[in-house]
Amino acid sequence: MIYSLFVQGAQMAVVLLLAPLLTGFVRKMKSRLLRRRGASIFQPYRDLLRLMRKEVVLAENASWLFRVIPYIVFATTWVAAALVPTFATGLMFNWTADLIALIALLGSARFFLALAGMDVGTSFGGIGSSREVMIASLAEPAMLLVVFTLALVAGSTQLSTVAAYMASPEVGLRVSLALAMFALIMVAIAENSRIPVDNPATHLELTMIHEAMVLEYSGRHLAMIEFASSLKLLLYASLIASLFAPWGLASAGAGLAAYAFGVLVYLTKLAVAGYLLALFETAVAKMRVFRVSEFLSAALMLGFLAALLLFVSRSL
Amino acid sequence: MHVAVILGCIAGLLCGGVLALVLKRSSHISWMTYVASMVICSFTFITALTSLLTAGGGVETLTLPLGLPWLGTHFRLDALSAFFLIVVNLGGAAASLYGLGYGRHEPAPHRILPFFPAFLAGMNMVVLADDAFTFLLSWEFMSLTSWALVMAHHQERDNVKAGYVYLLMASFGTLALLLAFGLLAGPAGAYDFAAMRAAEHSTTLQALTLALVLLGAGSKAGLVPLHVWLPLAHPAAPSHVSALMSGVMTKVAVYGFIRIIFDLVGEPTWWASMVVLALGGITAVLGVLYALMQHDLKRLLAYHTVENIGIIYIGLGLALAFQANAMTLAAALALTAALFHVFNHSLFKSLLFFGAGAVLNATHERDMEKLGGLIHRMPYTSFAFLVGCVAISALPPLNGFVSEWLTFQAILQSPQIPQWGLKIMVPAVGGLLALSAALASACFVKAFGVTFLGRPRTTAAEQAREVDRFSLAAMFIFAALCLAAGVLPGYVIDSLSPVSLALLNDRMPVQTSISWLSIVPIAESRSSYNGILVLGFIAFSACLAVYVIHRFASHALRRAPAWDCGRPDASPATQYSASSFAQPIRRVFGTLVFRAREQVEMPPPGDLRPARLHVSLRDLIWECIYTPIAAAVNYAADHLNYLQFQTIRRYLSFVFFTLITLLLLLTIWT
Numbered sequence: 005m006i007y008s009l010f011v012q013g014a015q016m017a018v019v020l021l022l023a024p025l026l027t028g029f030v031r032k033m034k035s036r037l038l039r040r041r042g043a044s045i046f047q048p049y050r051d052l053l054r055l056m057r058k059e060v061v062l063a064e065n066a067s068w069l070f071r072v073i074p075y076i077v078f079a080t081t082w083v084a085a086a087l088v089p090t091f092a093t094g095l096m097f098n099w100t101a102d103l104i105a106l107i108a109l110l111g112s113a114r115f116f117l118a119l120a121g122m123d124v125g126t127s128f129g130g131i132g133s134s135r136e137v138m139i140a141s142l143a144e145p146a147m148l149l150v151v152f153t154l155a156l157v158a159g160s161t162q163l164s165t166v167a168a169y170m171a172s173p174e175v176g177l178r179v180s181l182a183l184a185m186f187a188l189i190m191v192a193i194a195e196n197s198r199i200p201v202d203n204p205a206t207h208l209e210l211t212m213i214h215e216a217m218v219l220e221y222s223g224r225h226l227a228m229i230e231f232a233s234s235l236k237l238l239l240y241a242s243l244i245a246s247l248f249a250p251w252g253l254a255s256a257g258a259g260l261a262a263y264a265f266g267v268l269v270y271l272t273k274l275a276v277a278g279y280l281l282a283l284f285e286t287a288v289a290k291m292r293v294f295r296v297s298e299f300l301s302a303a304l305m306l307g308f309l310a311a312l313l314l315f316v317s318r319s320l
Numbered sequence: 321m322h323v324a325v326i327l328g329c330i331a332g333l334l335c336g337g338v339l340a341l342v343l344k345r346s347s348h349i350s351w352m353t354y355v356a357s358m359v360i361c362s363f364t365f366i367t368a369l370t371s372l373l374t375a376g377g378g379v380e381t382l383t384l385p386l387g388l389p390w391l392g393t394h395f396r397l398d399a400l401s402a403f404f405l406i407v408v409n410l411g412g413a414a415a416s417l418y419g420l421g422y423g424r425h426e427p428a429p430h431r432i433l434p435f436f437p438a439f440l441a442g443m444n445m446v447v448l449a450d451d452a453f454t455f456l457l458s459w460e461f462m463s464l465t466s467w468a469l470v471m472a473h474h475q476e477r478d479n480v481k482a483g484y485v486y487l488l489m490a491s492f493g494t495l496a497l498l499l500a501f502g503l504l505a506g507p508a509g510a511y512d513f514a515a516m517r518a519a520e521h522s523t524t525l526q527a528l529t530l531a532l533v534l535l536g537a538g539s540k541a542g543l544v545p546l547h548v549w550l551p552l553a554h555p556a557a558p559s560h561v562s563a564l565m566s567g568v569m570t571k572v573a574v575y576g577f578i579r580i581i582f583d584l585v586g587e588p589t590w591w592a593s594m595v596v597l598a599l600g601g602i603t604a605v606l607g608v609l610y611a612l613m614q615h616d617l618k619r620l621l622a623y624h625t626v627e628n629i630g631i632i633y634i635g636l637g638l639a640l641a642f643q644a645n646a647m648t649l650a651a652a653l654a655l656t657a658a659l660f661h662v663f664n665h666s667l668f669k670s671l672l673f674f675g676a677g678a679v680l681n682a683t684h685e686r687d688m689e690k691l692g693g694l695i696h697r698m699p700y701t702s703f704a705f706l707v708g709c710v711a712i713s714a715l716p717p718l719n720g721f722v723s724e725w726l727t728f729q730a731i732l733q734s735p736q737i738p739q740w741g742l743k744i745m746v747p748a749v750g751g752l753l754a755l756s757a758a759l760a761s762a763c764f765v766k767a768f769g770v771t772f773l774g775r776p777r778t779t780a781a782e783q784a785r786e787v788d789r790f791s792l793a794a795m796f797i798f799a800a801l802c803l804a805a806g807v808l809p810g811y812v813i814d815s816l817s818p819v820s821l822a823l824l825n826d827r828m829p830v831q832t833s834i835s836w837l838s839i840v841p842i843a844e845s846r847s848s849y850n851g852i853l854v855l856g857f858i859a860f861s862a863c864l865a866v867y868v869i870h871r872f873a874s875h876a877l878r879r880a881p882a883w884d885c886g887r888p889d890a891s892p893a894t895q896y897s898a899s900s901f902a903q904p905i906r907r908v909f910g911t912l913v914f915r916a917r918e919q920v921e922m923p924p925p926g927d928l929r930p931a932r933l934h935v936s937l938r939d940l941i942w943e944c945i946y947t948p949i950a951a952a953v954n955y956a957a958d959h960l961n962y963l964q965f966q967t968i969r970r971y972l973s974f975v976f977f978t979l980i981t982l983l984l985l986l987t988i989w990t
Contacts, residue, residue, distance in 0.1 A: 056869060059876030063883065065775055067695045069706075079862035083854070099838060099848045100857070104728050105716055109854070112715040115761050122769030122896065125692065126884040130896020133769065137762035138904035145754035148728070152750055155732050161847040220883055223876075224869050297908040304751070311747040315735050 008256075011263065012086075012096040018267070019085040019242075023234035024048035026241060026278055033282035048234065052227050060223035063124040073120040074221065074228035077113045081232040084109040085239040089246045091266030093164040094256025102161040103151045107144060110195070110239075113232065114140055121217035132217030135293060139201065139213065142300035143191045149307030150191070153184040154247065156314040163246070171250035179320050183310035185248050190303035192240040194296065196233070199285040201296050204233075213293070238274075241281075245273040322371040323382040323397045326405065326448065329364040330441045333357065337438035344430040350423050353433045357440060358416035361409040364444065368405035371397060372815060387453055391511055394450035399818035400583070403659060404447045404575040407666045411568035412440045414794045415560040418674050421790030422560055425681055431472040432558060439465040439564065443572050452501035452511040456494060459576070463490040463540075466569060469561045470553045482552035489539050489549040496536035497576070500529050504584055507990045516584045526585055530592050533580050534599065540573035542626045543633065544603040545941045550626060551610070555618035555686070559677020562618060566625040567670035571662050574632055581640070582655075582823045590644040590739050597637035597745055601752035604630030606941075608759040609913055612766065612905055613937060615688045615898035617676045620767055621669065624712065627756055628665045631727065632658050634749055638730045639824070641742050648826035650733040653841050655820050656813055656828050657726035663812065664719045664805060668711040671798040675705035678791050679771060682784040688767070688898040693776040697784045702772040704795035709768045711802040713761035717855040719805035722839070724757055725849055726813075729841045759905070766901045775892040807851040810839050899935065906935070914938055 035042025121133035252269030442462030539546035607626030635658025642651035810831030910916035
């Protein structure tokens, strides 16, 4: 009981501690790919600390909701990130929420963040919110169809069970899983506002979505939101890793050595995922906002095709 | 025993209506009527709740020597009607409480007060009726009283049109139901529900009944394409009546569908579920897309009712599909999901209409483009409305999420269904359900963001005042119930088990005995959800973050003008409006569904006129179905006009030939 509670706590701490590191690593890799030296991979921690120490400059007509939302967004994303198996499956509270609930938790975070964009009543906040919900309205169903596919293969929507099943040899190579993986990666790119959907580094008005939405935030509030987006990136990286590369996950009640091994493997997976993301972002150009719907419709169709294949035949 | 008590309550409501009619000059009649309705509804609510919880699947019947002499008036209280009585009277009690405050601003109370309790009585009677005559009579009574309430503000032009369309659709729906009951009763005329339940119905007859019930109950509930009256009529009524119509009356229509299809018709065939599923999926997505295009707050909510009815019908269609394939556990899951959503929707839709009514009261404005910034002036209303928005957007940890989650779990049970049609249909419907959930959350970001956040767009919005305590009490009660049903869903699921036991002979596993109050629809290895822990974790991590930051980091704060990329514009017109918020979604979905076209009118250089952007949307359902029908009716009326000017001899011969034809038909049928 105490031991499993400790492992659960460790999981929560691990995602919290690693999230800025992953962001920093991706930035570093992108810089290196562009032949720049880039900031240290620990820069995001320093940014967060600096933001937390600064005073908040709040717009005059910002409401109480505007001040509460950063904490809601951070807490929801953190809880969601802590539910994804990172280095171990079968954690103590894994059954609290399944994959569908996980998507809905991220949906809650986005709902509130979009409201925050509307709160001050500026045109940039509005543009960011309206584009964000447009992207979500396509990405969320695509994600749910991916979940359908996984649930039909593994016979469960419980993330821990699915990950354990995906690690077992009976899965084999399946067309539907390949389609689902591509759909999930596309959704992950869109949800984390990465190139080609959005550019996390830009402050050029017309190209930004996420950044426009949080334009009015400053100080500790901005720190919470930046932290939440790092957590979200980590969440998607761990989700894809635990579902489609489920090796080295420690099972429930394993010894300390197994957990340590799990953490090592997890770090390697994150490094690979971060490098691939940086490589992809360097290689493609950002697309126009209204091409995003085509990109995401493709994800939606891939997800649908994957689910449909499984309804037609269990072995595809 | 329970039946008699509830019938007494219904009689009390009817008396209240009559009294309000007689004493319309009295100055106390407004609060007297609402207090009486509230007390009676609460009492009925408690009676129905005890009946559902204690009697379980027990059935009570009562026959009164009223109505048709050879039939009498039959009433019956079983688990299904007890559940719907709970929904009706919970909504009724809250609407009466809200009416206590809201009704004070009513310019013409005598147009509302007599019909309000009568409307409640009508809905209660539909749910209790146990023969076709009583059912149809109550149904029509419910329709007519609600029509009178829609017409309460009859001086407004739009309301007259709304009332006309509503009256037409309501009579059409009753006609379809009349025919459906005629088919079920057979040539012997067994209009008693007990006889219909016992009779064997052929497949053709089942198919015809399904079509007629979908027309009749579906038009009342708002299934696409029969929904057209709903977004006109629901916003036209006073807000507490809108809440009743949207939150409760559509549920009575769902009750009619369940009663006839699940209870009276008997074993379904699998293609019946295909029809229901397809209609449900289309209704869900189209309803929310229509809602996204609205900028009238109450109309937006009314279109959302259409969406939620779609979600409920998806659940019902799944239940039919599983039942046809003898997968009773999965069928119980799907039916429970649908009924849970019925309950949830009655809570949050009433709450949202109460909120919209409060906004209307405070600003005299329903158009979101003229609101904004109300969170500063109406903090309590905006908080309650926000809870409703989160609940209806199916976001955890509130209740809307739980019922949609259960529906998704039911969809995931479907690969075992052998029929190919369903195998392809179910994942498609699952995709539509997911799409509608995502669009709903976009829509409520828009509804809340434009109405309550930002800067006020007009002086009316600037000078808004918080509403009275009665209205706030009604809103907060429902907001609390939304939270309670969301974090403790196991109790709701368990109280729904007698209903699925009665209709499907199976039930979901007992939920309240599971540790930590999780819900587990099938088995823990398959799926589980724990609302209270999700809420607890979020609250814990949020508090932790707040504590750590305010303890160890800065808590300095300075107010300054908005940043807005360095170029803030003082005019509130530069904010995003409802239509600009919907623009990305309109471009993605609207070009196909609404044939949306944008036209930019740019004056030539040197011309000082402003540039204009015109957006045109077309309602294809109205254009392709209703306009041709109206044209056809006009054409037929013109050409049948000559029948009006005949001699008495001709008329007698018409009567004679009609009689002969009908008798012939009867002999052929038997």
